[in-house]
Amino acid sequence: MVGHAFMGAAHSQAWRVAPRFFDLPVRPVMSVLCGRDADRTRAAAEHLGWAEAVTDWKSVLDRDDVHVVDICTPGDTHAEIAVAALDAGKHVLCEKPMANNVTEAVAMAEAAERAARRGVRAMVGFSYRRVPALGLARELVSRGRLGKIHHVRAQYLQDWIVDPAAPLSWRLDKEKAGSGALGDIGAHVVDAAQFILGDTVREVSGTMETFVSERPLALSHSGLSGTASDRTGPVTVDDAVLFLARFAGGALGSFEATRFANGRKNALRIEVNGSAGSLAFDLEDMNVLQFFDGTEDAAVAGFRRIIVTEPSHPYVGAWWPAGHGLGYEHAFTHQAVDFVRAIAAGTDPVPSFADGLQVQRVLAAVEDSAASRTWQQV
Numbered sequence: 001m002v003g004h005a006f007m008g009a010a011h012s013q014a015w016r017v018a019p020r021f022f023d024l025p026v027r028p029v030m031s032v033l034c035g036r037d038a039d040r041t042r043a044a045a046e047h048l049g050w051a052e053a054v055t056d057w058k059s060v061l062d063r064d065d066v067h068v069v070d071i072c073t074p075g076d077t078h079a080e081i082a083v084a085a086l087d088a089g090k091h092v093l094c095e096k097p098m099a100n101n102v103t104e105a106v107a108m109a110e111a112a113e114r115a116a117r118r119g120v121r122a123m124v125g126f127s128y129r130r131v132p133a134l135g136l137a138r139e140l141v142s143r144g145r146l147g148k149i150h151h152v153r154a155q156y157l158q159d160w161i162v163d164p165a166a167p168l169s170w171r172l173d174k175e176k177a178g179s180g181a182l183g184d185i186g187a188h189v190v191d192a193a194q195f196i197l198g199d200t201v202r203e204v205s206g207t208m209e210t211f212v213s214e215r216p217l218a219l220s221h222s223g224l225s226g227t228a229s230d231r232t233g234p235v236t237v238d239d240a241v242l243f244l245a246r247f248a249g250g251a252l253g254s255f256e257a258t259r260f261a262n263g264r265k266n267a268l269r270i271e272v273n274g275s276a277g278s279l280a281f282d283l284e285d286m287n288v289l290q291f292f293d294g295t296e297d298a299a300v301a302g303f304r305r306i307i308v309t310e311p312s313h314p315y316v317g318a319w320w321p322a323g324h325g326l327g328y329e330h331a332f333t334h335q336a337v338d339f340v341r342a343i344a345a346g347t348d349p350v351p352s353f354a355d356g357l358q359v360q361r362v363l364a365a366v367e368d369s370a371a372s373r374t375w376q377q378v
Contacts, residue, residue: 002034002057002081003072004044006224007095011072011125012048014332021318022337025344028068032060057081061088068343071095074176075183079104082353086115086122091343093335095125097187097363098356100178105353105360112353123339123349124356126191128268130334132326133289135314136306137196137272137279140291147276147294149197152245152253154189155269156181157261160224161239167218167228172235180237182208182363185268186257190362191351192270199249200358205375206243206366210235211260243366266328278303287325 001011012030019027033050034057035041045053060066061084069085071078071094079099085092092112099105112122128134140146160166170176171184179186194200213235216228239260245253261267268283280290280303289306309325311317315334319326342349358378365376 001030001032001050001070001072002077004033004035004041004048005072007072007125008033008044009048010127010329010332011070011093011095011336012050013329014336015070016049017329017333018336018340021333024337024340026340028336028340031065032063034060058084061085061090067091068093068339074170075100075178076176079108082108082122083111086111086120089115089118089120091120091339092122093125093339094122094353094356096191096356096359097178097183098124098353098360100176100183102357102360102364105357109353109357116348119346121339121343121347121349122353123335123342124351124353124359125332125335126188126195126351126355126359127331127335128188128192128283129195129351130315130331130338131283131286132314132316133281133286133306133308134192134196134270136289136308137270137281138198139314140277140279141196141272141274142198145277145291145293146272146274146279149199149247149249149251149272149274151271151273152193152197152247152251153269153271154193154253155256155267156185156189156258157256157264157267157269158185158259159262159264161212161259162262164212165216165228167226168215168233168235169218169224169226171224172215172237174236177237179363179367180210180235180239180241181257181259182238182241182366184257185259186241186255186366187359187363188268189255189257189270190359191355192268193253193255194355194358195351196270196272197247197249197251199247199251200378201245201253201362202248202378203246203375204243204362204365204369204378205245206241206255206369207373208238208241208367208370210237211239241366241370243369245362286327
């Protein structure tokens with residue numbers, strides 16, 4: 001695994017837990033952790049459960065004991081690491097957004113296509129696909145329970161940088177992150193909406209805003225927070241983005257992503273309205289899916305609160321008795337499980353690098369639309 005901060009810890013948890021709760025065809029071994037600082041990487045490896053620590057990710061590409069490279073670094077390094085690892089015959093799991101721009105994403109998708117011809121697999125880490133309630137939402141749509149889809153409303157609302165004194169991090173640097181709220185959390189709702197509908201965004205019209213243009217430089221970072229110095233630097237990404245969308249199948253979409261929604265900690269919300277019903281989800285109540293059956297008698301019809309903890313629900317059977325909810329970290333475990341099973345079966349995992357490229361094209365079209373104030377084709 002390359003990188004050991006927020007996502008590195010989440011992925012490490014997944015690799016540790018996956019073979020202990022799920023029956024896997026092969027058992028992942030956490031061999032080596034890569035980071036830039038030798039002391040910090042050694043400490044992280046010991047803390048997170050990795051057998052070895054190195055500071056040069058290229059050094060693992062020739063090792064026979066490394067079969068998978070898991071990329072948990074800032075977006076500006078994804079393309080270089082992923083392409084090199086795939087060309088070296090390593091399966092690759094890469095965090096989202098897949099790249100910082102379409103050019104990098106195309107190179108990664110082409111490398112994945114080359115690798116697939118040799119039996120080498122690649123997957124993008126859109127972990128929210130693995131939340132059981134969203135898996136159930138996809139099942140309901142695919143079974144036609146909502147009828148023809150008319151509307152999709154998708155939001156991702158956070159507030160972790162609403163304080164203008166919050167220090168700069170790499171997520172606020174366009175060179176490292178590619179974009180701000182758009183790529184960091186907007187990418188998640190784009191993928192989740194496309195996943196639930198089994199459809200793709202084809203046209204967008206958007207606007208973007210940066211509310212705080214300068215922040216204190218950081219002395220240190222921990223997760224999404226940090227300590228500030230007395231010097232400042234520019235914020236070079238968007239703080240918030242809103243866009244309208246048309247899906248290939250005809251549905252209309254409205255999307256919003258912001259890290260300035262005071263009081264909203266991790267509110268990924270999706271509502272889908274169809275000719276025969278509706279569904280709604282909020283990650284802050286992640287074990288619940290709201291479902292409205294429009295075919296029922298209007299006198300007694302209403303949204304049904306489904307507790308998505310039954311053994312028949314996606315992934316749930318491997319965990320606890322019904323009614324015992326899952327959390328944020330479980331989606332990463334499910335991601336690792338699906339990736340390992342695909343590799344063992346010799347099948348292409350999803351979301352693929354081609355799926356990641358599709359999301360990247362949506363993000364780029366939103367940026368182009370915001371700059372030109374016109375509708376843009378994806």
